Amino acid sequence: MIKVDPNLCKGCDLCIEVCPQKVYENSSKLNKKGVYLPCPKREKDCTKCHLCELICPDQAITVEDDKMGNEGDESND
């Protein structure tokens, strides 16, 4: 489960560059802050390496290990 906090993200796109599985993609429209948020479009490919979490300069990304089984809650689109 990948969560991107829309209040913290500044749209630097480093997560898109750094992800080895190319999970992220830019969203098509601006949010209210004027930022194209990264969307985890291919979340199934995620291997939980937590590299995006580590590289995010604004601490906006949290990657949770799928133990709870909560899916379908996408706040980014």
Added chain:
Amino acid sequence: MKYLRKDRLPNIFCPGCGNGTILNSFFRGMESEGIDLKEIAMVSGIGCSSRIPGYVKCDSLHTTHGRAISFATGLKVGNPDLNVVVFTGDGDAASIGGNHLIHAARRNINLTVICINNTIYGMTGGQISPTSPEGSIGTTAPYGTRDKPFNLSELVVAAGASYVARWTTIQPLQLSNSIKKALNNPGFSFVEVVSQCPTYFGRKNKLRTPVDMVKSFKENAINKRKADKLIADGKEDELIGKIIVGEFINKKRAEFSDNVCNLSKQQCGEEHATKSAYLSKLEY
């Protein structure tokens, strides 16, 4: 995230600034070493990177420009049990505080200095710093700088530090490993992180976005062992414009605050001369 002061977020750094990445790597290194934030005191000077301790839930000291390491020396000698971490930038550590840096390394005092080297003065508007690479353009060098930059890691190794490593922000895992070793090392530990400044360095040097800057780090980073091999083979020309990353030294030697404690034990019979003087005054 749990270590940050949530009321201060989002942080003041520009989009894509490397400071946040380094903070994440620091937390990761600290967690894997098993150190609690309560045992850590953060000291910083002036600059973009020196704003980092303001976002962390720990004791912190924001000091005058360039003097972070001298304040940290006092803190460490006053309370040797404390884990003192200095966050400093290249302008803070190399230019105005250069003298403090080399002398702290010479004394081998048990500090962890994390130098965030963005190769430019970011906070004041993009002036050329002592670590700007030759030929780079800044506000004070519109035709490109002609001076040779400081090689900070080599400088600190020569001054006598016991642990020195250099990484870039695109290698956060190696960086957190190095920070772990630096926190563990009894002696002066220096971790230099080559970081991106897309706003001032990138905009003037045709690396406009953070992604471009990070890609250039990826292309130009070369490991220390490989670089040593190239030098041994006489191919030094291939190293021009490259960033040599890796561990530069990891060698233990006598530490400053231990020496002070031993001296006060010899002369006064008590371990902490400063503390005992303070306590005896309180009794009156």
